[in-house]
Amino acid sequence: MANTIAENYLHQSTNKYKGILSWLLTTDHKKIGLLYFVSILFFFLVGAIIGLLMRLELIAPGRTIMGPQTYNTLFTLHGVIMIFLFIVPGLPAIFGNFFLPIQIGARDVAFPRLNLLSWYVYMVGAILALVSLFLPGGPIDTGWTFYIPYSIRTNTNVSLAIFAAFVLGFSSILTGINFITTVHRLRAPGMTFFKMPLFVWATYATAWIQIIATPVIGITILLVIIERAFGVGIFDPALGGDPILYQHLFWIYSHPAVYIMILPAMGVVSEIIPTFSRRTIFGYKAIAMSSLAIAFIGYLVWAHHMFTSGMSDTARWVFSLLTFIVALPSGVKIFNWVATMYKGSIDPQPPFLWVMSFIFLFSIGGLTGLVLGSLATDIHVHDTYFVVAHFHYVMFGGTGTIFFGALHYWFPKMFGKMYNIKLSKIAVALFFIGFNMLYFPKFILGYMGMPRRYYDYLPQFEPLQKVSTVGSWILVGTIFFIVGYFIHALIKGKKATSNPWGGVTLEWHIPSPPIQENFEVIPTITHKPYDFSQLKEMKNE
Amino acid sequence: MSQAPTAHVESVDFVMLYIVGISVILLLGITATMIYFVFKYNRKKGHQPVDIEHNTALEITWIVIPTILVLSMFYFGYTSFRELRDIPKNSFKVNVTARMWEFSFKYENGKQTDTLYVPVKTPILLEMQSQDVNHAFYIPAFRIKEDVIANKNTYLSFTPNEIGDYDVACAEYCGLNHSAMYTKVKVLSKDKFEDWYKQK
Numbered sequence: 001m002a003n004t005i006a007e008n009y010l011h012q013s014t015n016k017y018k019g020i021l022s023w024l025l026t027t028d029h030k031k032i033g034l035l036y037f038v039s040i041l042f043f044f045l046v047g048a049i050i051g052l053l054m055r056l057e058l059i060a061p062g063r064t065i066m067g068p069q070t071y072n073t074l075f076t077l078h079g080v081i082m083i084f085l086f087i088v089p090g091l092p093a094i095f096g097n098f099f100l101p102i103q104i105g106a107r108d109v110a111f112p113r114l115n116l117l118s119w120y121v122y123m124v125g126a127i128l129a130l131v132s133l134f135l136p137g138g139p140i141d142t143g144w145t146f147y148i149p150y151s152i153r154t155n156t157n158v159s160l161a162i163f164a165a166f167v168l169g170f171s172s173i174l175t176g177i178n179f180i181t182t183v184h185r186l187r188a189p190g191m192t193f194f195k196m197p198l199f200v201w202a203t204y205a206t207a208w209i210q211i212i213a214t215p216v217i218g219i220t221i222l223l224v225i226i227e228r229a230f231g232v233g234i235f236d237p238a239l240g241g242d243p244i245l246y247q248h249l250f251w252i253y254s255h256p257a258v259y260i261m262i263l264p265a266m267g268v269v270s271e272i273i274p275t276f277s278r279r280t281i282f283g284y285k286a287i288a289m290s291s292l293a294i295a296f297i298g299y300l301v302w303a304h305h306m307f308t309s310g311m312s313d314t315a316r317w318v319f320s321l322l323t324f325i326v327a328l329p330s331g332v333k334i335f336n337w338v339a340t341m342y343k344g345s346i347d348p349q350p351p352f353l354w355v356m357s358f359i360f361l362f363s364i365g366g367l368t369g370l371v372l373g374s375l376a377t378d379i380h381v382h383d384t385y386f387v388v389a390h391f392h393y394v395m396f397g398g399t400g401t402i403f404f405g406a407l408h409y410w411f412p413k414m415f416g417k418m419y420n421i422k423l424s425k426i427a428v429a430l431f432f433i434g435f436n437m438l439y440f441p442k443f444i445l446g447y448m449g450m451p452r453r454y455y456d457y458l459p460q461f462e463p464l465q466k467v468s469t470v471g472s473w474i475l476v477g478t479i480f481f482i483v484g485y486f487i488h489a490l491i492k493g494k495k496a497t498s499n500p501w502g503g504v505t506l507e508w509h510i511p512s513p514p515i516q517e518n519f520e521v522i523p524t525i526t527h528k529p530y531d532f533s534q535l536k537e538m539k540n541e
Numbered sequence: 542m543s544q545a546p547t548a549h550v551e552s553v554d555f556v557m558l559y560i561v562g563i564s565v566i567l568l569l570g571i572t573a574t575m576i577y578f579v580f581k582y583n584r585k586k587g588h589q590p591v592d593i594e595h596n597t598a599l600e601i602t603w604i605v606i607p608t609i610l611v612l613s614m615f616y617f618g619y620t621s622f623r624e625l626r627d628i629p630k631n632s633f634k635v636n637v638t639a640r641m642w643e644f645s646f647k648y649e650n651g652k653q654t655d656t657l658y659v660p661v662k663t664p665i666l667l668e669m670q671s672q673d674v675n676h677a678f679y680i681p682a683f684r685i686k687e688d689v690i691a692n693k694n695t696y697l698s699f700t701p702n703e704i705g706d707y708d709v710a711c712a713e714y715c716g717l718n719h720s721a722m723y724t725k726v727k728v729l730s731k732d733k734f735e736d737w738y739k740q741k
Contacts, residue, residue: 068717143714149691150674150716237691243675244690277582279590283600308677308712309688310695313626317619324611328604335603338571341578343591348579356579360572367564370611374618376556379625380684383677383712447557449681451712454720458708532590 008416012516014112027112028516033098034414035119040090043126044403045483047081048476050074055438055472058465061457068455072141073156075453077133079144080161084168085126087399088257091264092210093122093175095406096203098414100179102507103197105188105525107517110181118174125168132160143453145254148235148246152228159225166221169214172260176210179203188506190525197505197529198287202267205291209256209263209298217253220246244309251302259298261395263291265402266333269355272409273337274530275503276352277344281530283336290329297326307378316375323373330366334359349501350424354405357432361397365390368443383453386446392439404431404482411486412496416513419489427485430478437471504534546682546703546728552621553684560614625685628698632666633659639669639676639689642718644709650738657726660734661704667697677713680726688713701728 009030013022023031054074057064066074101109109115133139140161142151151158183204187196196204223234224246233239235246266287274281281287303311303319337359346352368390371377381387412418441464446452450461457465499508504527510518527534545551582588635657636647646657659665669678669689678697679686687697711722729737 068720072714072717072719141716147675147714150714153674154716237693277590278584280592280594282593283595286595286600308686310690310693316622320618321615324615327611328607331607332600332604334571338575338578339593339596339599341575341582343588343593344578344582345584345588345590346579346582347584356575359575360568363568363571367560367568370560370564370614371557374556374560374614376553376618376621376625376684377560378618379622379686380553380557380681382686383679383714384681449679449708449710451679451710451720453714456720458723532592 007515008511008513009516010415010513014516025116027108027116029097029101029109029112029115030414030514030518032112032115032119033094033096036089036093036097036122039119039123039126040086040094041483043081043085044090045479047078047086048479050078050081052472052476054078055469057455058457059469060466061459061462069138069141071455072143072453073139076140076143080129080140080165082395083144083257083261084165085129087261087395088172089122089168089175090261090403091268091399091406092179092203092206092260093118093171095199095268095410096175096179096206096264099410099507100200100203101182101186102510102514102518103200103505104183104186104191105506105519105523106182106186107519107522109178110185111178114174115178118171118178121167121174122171125164125166125171128167129161129164132157132164135160145250146224147250148224148227148241148243149237151224152236159228162221162224166218169218169221172210173214176207176214179207180211183207188522188525192525194285194288195525195527195529196288198270198281198284198291199264199267199505201288202263202270202291205295206260206263209260209295213253213256213260213299216249217257220249220253223249244306244311247306247309248303251305252299255302255305256295256298258394259294261399263294265358265399265406266291266330268402268406268409269337269358270333271503271505272351272355272405273340274532275409275501276349276355277341277346278502278532278535279340279344279530280528280532281336282339282342283332284528284530287333287336290332293329294326297322297329301326304373304378307375308382320373320375320378324370327366327370327373334363334366347501350421350428351405351409351501353425353428354401354408357428358398358401358405361393361401361432361435365393365395365397368393381446383451384446385442385450385452388452389439389442389446392442397435397439401431401435407486409501410507411489412500413507413512413514415490415493416496416511417489417493418496418500419493420485423485424482427478427482430474430481434471434474434476434478438468438475439471441465441468441471499538502532502535504532504538505529509538544702546705546707547684547699547701549621549624549699550682550684552624556614556617556621559617563610563614625698628666628696629664629700632664632698634666634668635659637667637669637678637689638672639678639711640672641674641716642711642722644676644678644711644722644724648738652738656724657709658734658737659701659726659728660731661701661728662731664700665698669695669697674715675713676711676715676722679710679712680707681710682707686712701726704728704730 137157233241235241304323671691676689
């Protein structure tokens with residue numbers, strides 16, 4: 001199947017415009033995916049640089065490059081940007097948008113214009129967040145959790161910043177609705193639910209969480225704004241409210257949100273391992289069902305963020321028990337992935353190396369979660385660097401690593417260009433070293449009793465703080481190195497073939513880059529998703 | 542030989558070792574297996590891949606064993622936590638007040654301090670309340686912490702076994718000088734404490 005430049009989506013338009021307007025008014029799910037890609041990548045880099053500045057401040061005790069107010073603002077912004085602008089929308093909005101329709105054999109998502117609207121809503125939310133930094137009062141300094149009463153008492157721009165999160169929530173909900181409808185209504189003939197690739201399953205489970213959990217944070221945010229603006233006593237004890245109620249409402253969204261962040265990454269892993277092992281996934285149904293199990297049980301564990309909050313002892317043990325239960329489906333997935341390598345034909349190309357790195361880092365993140373789920377140990381390490389290390393291993397070592405894994409896997413398909421394999425193998429190694437240097441010392445610091453969100457620290461913490469800061473230089477340097485060789489590949493990269501890795505899901509059946517509307521003829525699905533006996537037929541396509 | 546500053550420290554450290562020990566074994570097992578497979582089944586060796594869709598016995602094993610493991614972790618964590626909450630009736634009570642950005646302590650005889658003084662080998666009960674935003678009273682050396690909030694008492698208990706000074710940190714973010722909200726708990730011998738307690 002030959003494709004000429006004129007025939008790929010990058011040069012086609014869904015409207016009457018050419019150039020920038022053909023992008024800004026596009027309804028092509030792939031172009032919308034790229035709009036998200038550019039904006040999300042931008043915010044990710046901003047968040048990473050803020051993290052770098054925080055680490056620089058912490059290289060020595062006392063003041064290094066900034067005062068405490070600036071530091072408190074920066075860790076808030078780092079959290080808000082990384083959570084609401086990078087990792088929650090990240091994989092679904094970029095790769096979900098681009099590949100979910102293709103993987104089920106659809107020409108687009110169910111509501112293409114709503115899809116474009118979601119991006120605009122995302123941008124409005126992002127701009128509101130930026131505007132809040134420059135208005136009188138100054139940038140928000142509450143931490144990304146906005147705990148009351150502090151967020152009621154501080155004079156910084158809390159209301160506008162959390163309103164930005166409120167708006168971003170709508171983008172998330174609209175994307176979720178779109179994906180669920182797409183999966184239910186637009187599957188190609190023969191594409192039954194159990195023939196769907198696991199990335200589709202994961203994104204589908206995620207979409208349900210987005211729709212059901214996000215309204216809770218929306219309501220909570222509105223209540224905080226009302227409390228700040230009109231002095232209505234809802235959460236602030238000085239007004240007769242209950243601060244623990246706020247924490248419950250906040251985590252009823254924000255814990256399921258953790259699964260919004262990680263499930264799509266698990267989906268990508270379930271794509272990459274079969275492709276590079278050239279055999280079917282082990283336990284397809286177990287992986288698909290464990291996504292749904294995680295999505296469901298994930299709703300019932302929120303209060304494990306609150307073991308020291310002053311809530312009742314009964315609630316503490318109930319949530320501790322449920323938390324241990326939710327660890328199980330994630331464990332099952334890891335065992336399935338490793339078992340998928342058994343008796344495969346493994347070609348450790350860069351995407352596969354990212355996945356190996358993921359399995360190691362995410363396992364550490366998951367296993368240290370057990371320390372936090374257990375009451376006695378959580379009481380000690382709650383709100384210390386141990387927690388900071390844990391969620392960076394899960395979110396950044398997990399989802400962040402797979403953000404890069406997915407990019408290395410699908411980049412040739414998205415842009416029709418190949419990047420430098422050798423450089424990218426070096427990047428995986430550097431990322432891995434920098435990551436562990438940056439975050440592993442924080443487990444030890446946490447157990448030693450270093451609380452989080454601290455501008456300054458006691459002298460006994462200094463050596464490990466220094467190691468961590470040096471790690472941040474390696475990690476952020478590597479991230480820019482990666483961005484660099486991808487930009488180089490876009491300009492000067494070799495042309496990518498339609499199936500450089502030997503994948504068999506539908507995106508590898510169509511040209512790189514795909515045409516607008518993806519398929520000339522909608523395919524009829526006869527094979528299971530990871531049936532590599534198709535490879536021979538595909539060579540003749 | 543110096544013993545742990547409280548008995549609870551030993552039980553928390555045991556739970557930690559138990560969970561981390563099992564975790565390290567699992568992590569190394571997973572990683573070693575993965576790396577072994579990558580070498581053993583490398584495409585360069587020209588293996589014919591084998592499609593194995595599932596294996597019920599194996600899958601049941603790797604659900605049942607982890608379930609037992611996590612339930613045991615839950616149990617140890619819970620029983621160790623219970624120690625903190627079974628508060629002896631004869632506990633020595635101190636009221637703790639937190640405000641931005643300091644703690645203050647009020648004893649039953651009316652004495653007030655900004656460093657916590659307690660007698661050794663005596664069960665201590667802290668009744669805590671905040672005057673403004675959320676704080677958390679954290680003694681890392683004793684492995685205990687509890688949030689301090691307004692309009693509601695929260696409490697912590699411990700029985701110090703060793704004389705000495707221990708850091709107290711605020712562990713719930715509370716604004717500008719959160720990281721400077723440190724004080725100390727000074728554990729004195731019973732005699733010294735009595736003397737101190739009687740002074741005006």
